[in-house]
Amino acid sequence: MVKKQFKLESTGSLMDRAFLTLQESFTVEQAVQHVRNNVENKTNIHYLYVTDADGMLKGVMSLRELLSASGELPLSAVMKTNVKSLPTDLDQEKAAKIFQKCDFVSMPVVNEFRQIVGVVHVEDILDVMEQEATEDFHKMAPVSSLEVSLKDAKVTTLYRKRIVWLVVLVFMNVFSGAGIAHFEDIIEANIALVFFLPLLVDSGGNAGSQASTLVIRAMAVGQVRMTDWLKMFTKEISVSILLGVTMAAAVAGVGMFRGGPEIALVVALTMVAVVIVGSLIGMSLPFIFRKLNLDPATASAPLITSIADIVGVLIYFSIASTLLSL
């Protein structure tokens, strides 16, 4: 028989093709005998799948359930008929979610005729979960999907996987530069403003990175859904106001010392504003990416930082222009 090719990272390519089925016409005693005679070379038999004469999946029982049943009963009286199965083309990440929810150690994979064609074991799901978490970590680096071990990856491979995002971020940062250039006069008149530039724009980026990472992970494990956006947004407003005010208090003293009361006021107001705006951008971007059918994990800390930089520069020098030219 020619082996059918299944999609990469699908249940079809993950499944084990060695499994044991029982005819639904068997009695329990016949089934026990059949298992005893046929399990020799099959490891990993935890559930027994019951099929009809056409190989269609009809029921399931565990070895334990088979053993505790009376020998003369037909299997159809013992088996559970409500069998959860997986299609062959299911994404392995979705399969992992189903395993987590259902607490099975194996699940049958069926074709379009509901014939059992393989079994996915939880041992393989452990590897899938590790692999999927690694993919998410790498997206947040951000680096393109790295299929090989970091230790064994070639220099040119690492270069290719990393350069794309770095250059994208460079060009985003050019906008921050353009923003700064726009405010050249106010900067020349108040050079002390430059001292606080990294501090303020980074703080917006940091608060935003926290918010995006929390949402990305909560989405990945299914705690947060698209419909939770408004609730999360409202909560983020409260949290970010508290964060912004605390951080403004922390830097106001430094602002006083380095630039006097007017600069201190500009720095403190900017801090509150950039933390709120950065947090709301960081919190919303994973939702926006998902809405656009992109992976929410694309809202990586460096991407949020670059966006927060642009917005931060505009907020900072706008506040400075308004307050310092009075």
Next chain:
Amino acid sequence: MVKKQFKLESTGSLMDRAFLTLQESFTVEQAVQHVRNNVENKTNIHYLYVTDADGMLKGVMSLRELLSASGELPLSAVMKTNVKSLPTDLDQEKAAKIFQKCDFVSMPVVNEFRQIVGVVHVEDILDVMEQEATEDFHKMAPVSSLEVSLKDAKVTTLYRKRIVWLVVLVFMNVFSGAGIAHFEDIIEANIALVFFLPLLVDSGGNAGSQASTLVIRAMAVGQVRMTDWLKMFTKEISVSILLGVTMAAAVAGVGMFRGGPEIALVVALTMVAVVIVGSLIGMSLPFIFRKLNLDPATASAPLITSIADIVGVLIYFSIASTLLSL
């Protein structure tokens, strides 16, 4: 019997206390009968553990192996005596690693007398893996360990979990400001330098974030160990030179347009330097944290960004001072 209290996140607190043991003096037929009579209320029986009269773990077999053995044999002739077991105080993350390597669906937990006290099931290991990955994601946010669902977390809880790292990062960024203040004269004389400040310091931080995230994840899954530091460092030098030169080429044109040939040269040289230094810091910090017995995941993108900012400011204005005052 009073239930012993086990450490949080240990095998002792994770294990199932319902399990089935067989006396090693049983024959296979007696064992099958014993299983048939006793499995009723115990789900999750995949392996049968064989003990001596004192309850000490002597051997293991699967239900499948019991069924395929001849009924008159003693269990001691059928069981595997090489039983892998877990101590009660093992960290659940380490237990998950063992499950991944060994491909078991359950493992026995033994006390100091090698008496079996419980069984850890792979279904619970799935949850452990998700929980541990979430902890790593949160460290990289960086936020302090969040024990509740993001959706249900109170505003004040989120505030407390996020503010500590944000304030730490603010005070680190004050150093960047101090660095800039030190170079006030060169900035006043060449205000165009300010346009490229976010671009250059962010690029160092972005390259560093990539490097640290890759290493943190590779350490978490066991691909990279402490002894690999030199190999990784050498490779990072090559990768970061390639990245730095590419990014310098990308910004040299912008530098030319906005500031003329001298500024373009300063910007391009700075870019190469900050990308190399940022990458090497990002790659090394997880190793340093592990050496200090801290979690490598503490080397989060925002922390790397803040360190890269300080170093980037110093590199940028040092190069500018040297080249522009000629």
